[in-house]
Amino acid sequence: MVLSATLIRLLRLSSLQSTTTPTTTTQQLRSLQTLIPKSSKSLNSVEPNSIQSTPITTKDNYFATIHYISNIVRRDFFLERTLQKLQLKVTSELVYRVLRSCQKSGIESFRFFNWARNQSRYEPTSVEYEELIRILGRTQNWETMWKVAEQMKKEELTLTPETFSLVIEAYGEHGHVDRAVEVFNRMKGFNCKQTTEVYNSLLLALCEVKNFQGAYALIRRMVRKGGVPDKRTYSILVNGWCSAGKLKEAQDFLEEMSRKGFNPPVRGRDLLIDGLVNAGYLESAKGLVRKMTKEGFLPDIATFNALLGAICSAGEVEFCIDLFRDVCKLGLCPDISSYKVMIPAVSKLGRVDEAFRLLHCSIEDGNKPFPSLYAPILKMLFRLGQFDDAYSFFRDMKVKGYPPNRPVYTMLVKMCCRGGGFVEAANYLVEMTGLNLVPMPQTFDMVTDGLKHCGNHDLAKRIEELEVSIRGI
DSSP states (O other), rough: OOOHHHHHHHHTTTTTOOOHHHHHHHHHHHHHSSSSOOOOGGGGSSTTTOOOOOOOOOOHHHHHHHHHHHHHHHHHHHHHHHHHHHTOOHHHHHHHHHHTTTOOOOHHHHHHHHHTTSSTTOOOOHHHHHHHHHHHHTTTTTTHHHHHHHHHHHHHHOHHHHHHHHHHHHHHTTTTTHHHHHHHHGGGTOOOOHHHHHHHHHHHHHHHHOHHHHHHHHHHHHHHOOOOOHHHHHHHHHHHHHHHOOHHHHHHOOOOOOTTTOOOSHHHHHHHHHHHHHTTHHHHHHHHHHHHHHHOOOOHHHHHHHHHHHHHHTTTHHHHHHHHHHHHTTOOOHHHHHHHHHHHHHHHHHHHHHHHHHHHHHTTTTTTHHHHHHHHHHHHHTTOOOHHHHHHHHHHHHHOOOOOHHHHHHHHHHHHHHTTTTHHHHHHHHHEEEEHHOHHHHHHHHHHHHHHTOHHHHHHHHHHHHHHHHHHH
């Protein structure tokens, strides 16, 4: 019974001393029992028989247990003692999932892993070891990380190139380039191959500190060793040179690699545009894409969308409209991401005809309009005072597009209220609740206050009754 009392106290404190309902407590206790051996009688009497909770699935039980144990690992000072009292059935999957839930708790994750290793019938695999190494690398617990790596080596478990890549990038992000190079060179001692992914990680670390000479030398070594650069290899170095304002060096690099037969998976000018956009040199990117279109060349669709997004964010929507038309005339087929950038941008400017033209083009391309695509047009029509057009357009979208979600209905109610259409707002509120979309309390208040102000007390009372029936207050 002492153990039972301890568990109940832990369950009540597992969410940072937040108030826990009896149903939640029962579910957590049931969750723990899914991983506790049936022979442990001390927990069988913990579940209060008087509490009637809704049945939860085995999957729910399992993940509730993972969440509960993760909270202990992150927050309990005496986590080993607390975990030992739970009499858990420790498995590789359990350890892995708990570690995944504790990404920002390096030393605590290490303590949990050591506790798990001492449990009977559990032998850690390379999956758990590597996850722990990644966590320790991200949290800069370098010394402990290498101890774990050496322990893994003693047990003849292999480290994958993916783990080495993450460790190298972690060193690079914190400016420890010399250590990143050291990790790269130590891979042979762990019998791990230096793959393209590993080269890219070290390349990124070198570019972080603007060591472009070293980065270029690394690529030459990669080619000499038989490695094949991929899109990320080119992107890292081109982005680095562009961010440093070295556009000529980036162009020379692409030309040299092309002469050697290592053409990038995407065209060089697309990489340059991406690099200029990422570095914030929008005017240079605009000039380069303009030059391309005049010569009759089309940018890659992903590059084009990134450029559109950056230029629209900078407020140059008119340039984007002209560019969009030009590339479409040349044969570029915009995708849904293109319309997701353009429609909100032109709607914000109040360009009604352009917004509807883009929406119709999107539908003709086979895209069914979704809420975040037609909501900006709705908002534009309300802002321009075209209420009848807005209502008609909304009815049309309910038929042709995806069903409106709660944000769209909330925006619709708010816009109706701002325009004095409180009866219409009330109708949309009722329609919203009929679709099991529960409005926020302030949305109800906005409508009822407006109706009362207009003298429509009967409808206001019905809206208040609707809120009570939904919320039970």
